Structures are given as C-alpha cells and as structure tokens.
Amino acid sequence: MPSSSAPVIVWFRDDLRVGDNPALVHATEAGRPIIALYVLDLISEFPRPLGTATRWWLHGSLESLRTSLLRVGIPLVLRCGPTIDVVRDLAEETGAEAVAWNRRYDPAAVALDNEVANAMHDLGVKVVTCAANLLFEPSDVTTKAGGSFRVFTPFWRAALQRGAPRVPLPLPSDRSNPLKVSGDELSEWTLRPAQSEWAHKLSRVWQPGEQGALERLSEFVDRRLNGYARARDRPDREGTSRLSPHLRFGEISPFQIWHAVRNRQGEDADRFRMELGWREFNHHIAFHHQDLHERNVQPRFDAFPWRENESSLQEWQEGRTGYPIVDAGMRQLRETGWMHNRVRMIAASFLVKHLLVDWREGERWFWNRLVDADPANNPANWQWAAGSGADAAPFFRIFNPIRQGELFDPEGSYVRRFVPELAGLPAPQIHSPWTVGEQRLKDAGVTLGKTYPHPVVDHKAAREMALDALKDLRNSSE
Ligand SMILES: Cc1cc2nc3c(=O)[nH]c(=O)nc-3n(C[C@H](O)[C@H](O)[C@H](O)COP(=O)(O)OP(=O)(O)OC[C@H]3O[C@@H](n4cnc5c(N)ncnc54)[C@H](O)[C@@H]3O)c2cc1C
Structure with a gap:
C-alpha cells in the first residue's frame, strides 16, 4: 500500500505546458508530491525518431517547461531510454502511487501507452489518462452507423454537435515539495546542433515554449484574426497564426x-476554427489508420506508378526546380523550419x-525539416x-505552379525574399523567368541555367504524364 507521501508521476509527451494540462491538474489535486517526467526514447520503434527541426524545437520546449514547472515548485526529470523501462524504473525507485498522462491518438502511440499501462498495473501503480490535446476524442465522433468519417465536412459537423469544447483549466497551485530525483541534463541530449548557422536562424524566428505560444496567440487574435480568411492564402503576408x-x-x-476566439463571429473566425477542425480531422484519420506515414488510406494507390527520380527529388529538396514559387517554399522550409500552407x-x-x-x-523530407x-x-x-488520403484533392486536379504564384504572390515579394537571385525580375513574370526577354534578364542579373535553373519539367508535358499515370492506375484497378 503506497504511503501518502508516495508521489504521482506526470509523464509529459506532446503536452509540454503547465496551463490547461489535465494530467498535471489531476496530480496536483491528489495532494501528493509530483514528479514531472519526460522520456527521450531513441531505441523503441515508436515514437518515430524526431527530425532535425523538431529536435531543435524540443530542446527549447523542454527548457521552457522546466522553467514553468519550477514556478509551481515541480522539478522536471529528464531520462533517456526505452520508454517502458524508464517509466517502470522511476515508478519503482520512487514508490509512485500513480502515473498520469494526457492521451495520444496515433495507433503506435496508443499501443505503447497501453504497454506502459500494463507494466504499471503489474507493479500495482495506478494509471490515469486524460483528454487534453484534441477538442474531440476521435472515438467520440462517429457516423450514425458508429464508423469513422472519411470526409471533413460531415466530420466537423458531427464534432461540433457534441457541444462546445470545455473551458481551459487553471494553472496548478504552487507545490513547493520537490522530491530529489536524478535525471539527465538537457544539454547531454544534444538535441540542438552546436555552432550551426541554421540553428541560429531558427532562434531568430521562433520562441519555443508555452510563453512563446501564448504570446503568439494573443498577437494573432489582436492583430491578424481580422482578415484571416483572405490573408491565410498569401505567403507574402504574415496572415496566419504560426501556432x-x-x-x-x-x-x-x-x-x-x-x-480565445470563441466570441468572435464572422468568416475570419469561422475559417480559423475550421482550420483547427482540419487538425482534429487529421488526428481522427491517424487514429483510424495505422502507419499513416507509410500506407495509403486508399489502397488502390498502392499500384500507382511512382518514379525513382533521385535527381529531381534532390532539386526539389534544394529549391532548384526552376519554378520560383516551389523553390521559394522549399527554401523557406530550409531557412525557417516552416513553410506557408498554400506553398x-x-x-x-x-x-x-x-x-x-x-x-x-x-513526407519524410518535411518530417525532418x-x-x-x-x-x-x-x-x-x-x-x-497525392490524392491517396481521406477527403483528398483528386489526383487529376493539378496545380499550375506559375498560376499559383501569380495568384497568391502577385507582387512576387515572397519569391524575392527566398529566391534573391530573381529579385530584379518584375511581377508577374518573376513566376516564369523563362518568359522574360533576354535584355530584361540581363538587367536583372539572371542567367537561366547558371544563376537560376531552367524548369526541371515543362508544366504542360508533366501534367499530361501525370494524367497518363492516373489512367494506368485506373486501368490496373479495373
Ligand atoms: C504537404 C503538407 C504538409 C503539412 N504538414 C504539417 C505538419 O507536419 N504539421 C502541421 O501542423 N501542419 C501541417 N500542414 C498543415 C498546414 O500547412 C500547417 O498546419 C499550417 O501551415 C501551420 O501554419 P499556422 O499555424 O500559421 O496555421 P493557421 O492558418 O494559423 O491555422 C491554425 C492551426 O490550424 C491547424 N491547421 C491549419 N491548416 C491545417 C491543415 N491544412 N491541416 C491540418 N491542420 C491545419 C494547425 O494546427 C494550425 O496551427 C501540412 C500541409 C501540407 C499541405
């Protein structure tokens, strides 16, 4: 029987905050000492290893969490190793009464959490799990027949019919009864590359952590929510929340x-809430589809005739496709760790x-960057x-990258910022430099094939090839 001084472990995962944290609130209400734990698991198959950019972010986020937790008297314990072993060892070592966590929904994460829960039951340690990271539990939003949704609009309608999302929980009260528990130093994890120009650039753009998040939210609501519905599609403007x-x-x-936006009416607030709805929908899809990053939601796409195209893939990754809006996006990703949704x-x-x-x-490239x-x-x-997902863009709808650039970056300022070698070209031709006359190119210091690449493919020819590939897929599945 655990004594009343037996602690509760709060296992932090994708919920690196102190505010509105149900698992933490639950633990504080138990009136016992609290151990806040974060596990870096580089050995188990899940979670999928973080990419370079998310590792960078995690470092800042954990630093911030440590500070926020200390303000309420709770030390953060960092431990590295296979998740089950780490949680089990800590529970045994401290004689914990319970472990509390906020739920995750990816099937691989759910499986791991279940394994940890079983290990705790074997030890006689209570497990408390809470809903915290989605507005609606994926298992609660079902079709009339009890199945999962494949289309966004009915999903979102059904979700909203479940009633207003709950009010955020208050900050936990000050504990000031820290237990002495050993853990790693964050710096030992080397999540951030040393002396990296890339990392310095990221630090100039982002402030990971709860404080940075709250500041971004209030700045967005005060200054950018008005006009969001239109500005959100413009990569040349700061039109979205960047949350x-x-x-x-x-x-x-x-x-x-x-x-923060519940009392705001009109198309801007509705559109913003709908984007949060897409996030919910994607988690709903991930909950119902194992290995979403590897398996097509529509199995007929398993037969799609993809091409092995190493050099084109590399040109795309490096932002050297010769299509300025694509290249600007890929370079924005490289420089800032983020890319505008339209791009x-x-x-x-x-x-x-x-x-x-x-x-x-x-997907893998984005995952890393x-x-x-x-x-x-x-x-x-x-x-x-790709057209293989739930409620996906049909494959035959093929974006024209020139037209998209002209529509959503009409003055060309987004391209100028991230593809500076084209800065001297006027809009709208900046989106199709090969249509610019020789003298104009010369005046702008652009030599196609030298200072900026020729297009890797011709748009019209590529479109035809894509449609042929789709025909092949249709024929093979008939
Ligand atoms: C190929 C591709 C890959 C993407 N990968 C990711 C990813 O790894 N992580 C990620 O969070 N988003 C991803 N998105 C969705 C979207 O681009 C980003 O969520 C958005 O750009 C984030 O900017 P923001 O916070 O300023 O968005 P805002 O417009 O301010 O939207 C607010 C919030 O709504 C959610 N949201 C917005 N758009 C979408 C969307 N299309 N799908 C799901 N949720 C959305 C995000 O959580 C976002 O923070 C991807 C989109 C595409 C087309």
Missing part, C-alpha cells in the same frame, strides 16, 4: 485557442504530380496532396 509548432508539442492546447500544397503537388515522386519521399512536423498532420496532408 503549428506550438500545437505540435502541446505548448498550447486547442481549448485555449478555441476559447506546402503547391510544393507537395509539384513533387507528386509534376515529378511523379512517391508522396512518402516528400519542419518545426511543426506532426505524426497526423504531415502524412494526412501529404496523402491529401
């Missing part, structure tokens, strides 16, 4: 965001439809772009 990496690591909860759609479509490269290659790389949002959006 995605904060949400990815749970430094802010969707409930906090929902309630993610264009760049993803270009890889899978113009270059016929398997969407999994693009995005600070918001998310186990549900990344693969679900890639499958959306």
Whole structure:
C-alpha cells in the first residue's frame, strides 16, 4: 500500500505546458508530491525518431517547461531510454502511487501507452489518462452507423454537435515539495546542433515554449484574426497564426485557442476554427489508420506508378526546380523550419504530380525539416496532396505552379525574399523567368541555367504524364 507521501508521476509527451494540462491538474489535486517526467526514447520503434527541426524545437520546449514547472515548485526529470523501462524504473525507485498522462491518438502511440499501462498495473501503480490535446476524442465522433468519417465536412459537423469544447483549466497551485530525483541534463541530449548557422536562424524566428505560444496567440487574435480568411492564402503576408509548432508539442492546447476566439463571429473566425477542425480531422484519420506515414488510406494507390527520380527529388529538396514559387517554399522550409500552407500544397503537388515522386519521399523530407512536423498532420496532408488520403484533392486536379504564384504572390515579394537571385525580375513574370526577354534578364542579373535553373519539367508535358499515370492506375484497378 503506497504511503501518502508516495508521489504521482506526470509523464509529459506532446503536452509540454503547465496551463490547461489535465494530467498535471489531476496530480496536483491528489495532494501528493509530483514528479514531472519526460522520456527521450531513441531505441523503441515508436515514437518515430524526431527530425532535425523538431529536435531543435524540443530542446527549447523542454527548457521552457522546466522553467514553468519550477514556478509551481515541480522539478522536471529528464531520462533517456526505452520508454517502458524508464517509466517502470522511476515508478519503482520512487514508490509512485500513480502515473498520469494526457492521451495520444496515433495507433503506435496508443499501443505503447497501453504497454506502459500494463507494466504499471503489474507493479500495482495506478494509471490515469486524460483528454487534453484534441477538442474531440476521435472515438467520440462517429457516423450514425458508429464508423469513422472519411470526409471533413460531415466530420466537423458531427464534432461540433457534441457541444462546445470545455473551458481551459487553471494553472496548478504552487507545490513547493520537490522530491530529489536524478535525471539527465538537457544539454547531454544534444538535441540542438552546436555552432550551426541554421540553428541560429531558427532562434531568430521562433520562441519555443508555452510563453512563446501564448504570446503568439494573443498577437494573432489582436492583430491578424481580422482578415484571416483572405490573408491565410498569401505567403507574402504574415496572415496566419504560426501556432503549428506550438500545437505540435502541446505548448498550447486547442481549448485555449478555441476559447480565445470563441466570441468572435464572422468568416475570419469561422475559417480559423475550421482550420483547427482540419487538425482534429487529421488526428481522427491517424487514429483510424495505422502507419499513416507509410500506407495509403486508399489502397488502390498502392499500384500507382511512382518514379525513382533521385535527381529531381534532390532539386526539389534544394529549391532548384526552376519554378520560383516551389523553390521559394522549399527554401523557406530550409531557412525557417516552416513553410506557408498554400506553398506546402503547391510544393507537395509539384513533387507528386509534376515529378511523379512517391508522396512518402516528400513526407519524410518535411518530417525532418519542419518545426511543426506532426505524426497526423504531415502524412494526412501529404496523402491529401497525392490524392491517396481521406477527403483528398483528386489526383487529376493539378496545380499550375506559375498560376499559383501569380495568384497568391502577385507582387512576387515572397519569391524575392527566398529566391534573391530573381529579385530584379518584375511581377508577374518573376513566376516564369523563362518568359522574360533576354535584355530584361540581363538587367536583372539572371542567367537561366547558371544563376537560376531552367524548369526541371515543362508544366504542360508533366501534367499530361501525370494524367497518363492516373489512367494506368485506373486501368490496373479495373
Ligand atoms: C504537404 C503538407 C504538409 C503539412 N504538414 C504539417 C505538419 O507536419 N504539421 C502541421 O501542423 N501542419 C501541417 N500542414 C498543415 C498546414 O500547412 C500547417 O498546419 C499550417 O501551415 C501551420 O501554419 P499556422 O499555424 O500559421 O496555421 P493557421 O492558418 O494559423 O491555422 C491554425 C492551426 O490550424 C491547424 N491547421 C491549419 N491548416 C491545417 C491543415 N491544412 N491541416 C491540418 N491542420 C491545419 C494547425 O494546427 C494550425 O496551427 C501540412 C500541409 C501540407 C499541405
């Protein structure tokens, strides 16, 4: 029988915050000492190893969490190793009464959490799990027949019919009874590369952690929510919230965001809430589809004739496709760890439809490079772009990268910022430099094939090839 001084372990995962944290609140209400634990597991198959950019983010996020927890008298214990062993050892070592965590929904994460729960039951340690990171539990939003949704609009309607999301929970009260428990130093984990220009650039753009998340939210609500519905599609403007990496690591909860805009009416607020709905939908899809980053949601795509195209893949990764809007996006990703949503759609479509490269290659690249790389949002959006996902863009709808650039970066300022070698070209031709006359190119200091590449493929020819590939797929599945 555990004594009343037996601690409760709060196991932090994708919920690196102190505010609106149900597992933490539960633990504080138990009136026992609290141990806050974060496990870095580089050995087990799940979680999928973090990419370079999310490792960078995690470092800052854990630093921030440590500070926030100390303010309420709780030390953060960092331990590295296979998750089950780490949680079991800590529970045994401290004689813990319970372990509490906020639920994850990816099938691989659910399986791991179940294993940890079983290990705790074997030890006689209580397990408490809480709903914290989605507005609606995926298992609660079902079709009339009790199944899962494959289409966004009815999913979101059914979700909203479940009632308003709960109000965010208050900060826990000060504990000031820290237990002495050994752990690793964050610096030992070397999550951030030493002396890296790339890492310095990221530090200039982002402030990982709960404080940074709350500041971004209030700045967005005060200054950018008005006009969001239109500005959100413009990569040349600061029109979106940039909350995605904060949400990815749970430094802010969707409930906090929902309630910050709950009284706002009109198309801007509706559109913003709908984007949170897409996040919910993608987690719902991930909950119901094992290995979303590897398996097509629509199995007929298993027979799609993707091409092995190493050199084109590399050109795409490096932002040297010769299509300025695609290249600007890929370079924004490299420089800042983030890419505007409209440009993610264009760049993803270009890889899978113009270059016929398997969407999994693009997903892996984004996974490694995005600070918001998310186990549900990344693969679900890639499958959306490839046409293989749930409620996906049909494969035959092929973005024209020139037209997209002209529409969404009409003055060319986004391209100028990330593809500076084209800065001297006027809009709209900046989106199709090969249409610019020789003298004009010369005046702008552009030599195609030298200072900036020729297009890797011709748009019209690539479109025809993509449609032929789709025909082959249809024929093979008939
Ligand atoms: C190929 C591709 C890959 C993507 N990979 C990721 C990823 O790994 N992680 C990620 O969080 N988003 C991903 N997205 C979705 C989207 O691009 C980002 O969520 C968005 O750009 C984040 O910017 P923001 O926070 O300013 O968005 P805002 O417009 O301010 O939206 C607010 C929040 O809503 C959610 N949201 C917005 N758009 C989408 C969307 N299309 N799908 C799901 N949720 C959305 C995000 O959580 C976002 O933070 C991807 C999109 C594409 C096309």
